[in-house]
Amino acid sequence: MPDDDLITCSCLCGAVRFQITRPPKLNSCNCSACRRYGALWGYSPPTNARFLQGEDHTVPYLRGEKSLAFHHCATCGCVTHWQGQADDNRAFNLRLADDPRAIDGIRIRQFDGADNWTFLD
Template sequence: MAEVMGSCHCGAVRIILDAAPETVTECNCSICRRYGVLWAYYAPNRVRFEPSEPVTDTYQQASRTLAFHRCRTCGCVTHWAPLAGRDPNRMGINARMLDPIVLAAAQVRHLDGAVTERYID
């Protein structure tokens, strides 16, 4: 498998994935619909960041189970990392940071994160 790279708009946060996502998730929960993201899920050991400690700010929703990271310079949401109560082996990468050709090859799934927490497609 070939590595895939992506970055925020200014390039300060670079993401290296061990493989392109086969699926991405569009979620309609209150935060994801506002961010306009498409999530690609990976185990943290399949993702590298350059720099290794990316220059991001974080936001934690009320339940404090996810930390949403955004570039400090350009503001792009790059990923979320799990906090207490979440699977530590799963993180979400904003697939919109990837090259459009990579994103076009992925199947888009629709998650009803607002109500049922189930895929609706």
């Protein structure tokens, strides 16, 4: 894949870095966790993503039914990704893009995770 389809992301302190192919959409979710984290989620799959460094430097936070874990950097606290606990589903926080313009033009979908579990747009 061409390099301009790759978005490199890092936490504030730089301990955690990952790379993700430009996703077709980003989810902005209004559930009690996501709205507080302020994350914009890019999903993998279908998008390819890999850690460049620091995956073992993240701390998981599980709550409620514990179906997924939100991970944050152990040093600076940035929320980096979430990981399904019973499957391979995961999503990465594209708010961590190194280039603030890197996510320009990607459709942001409003997901009603708080209530109906459907898209609002």
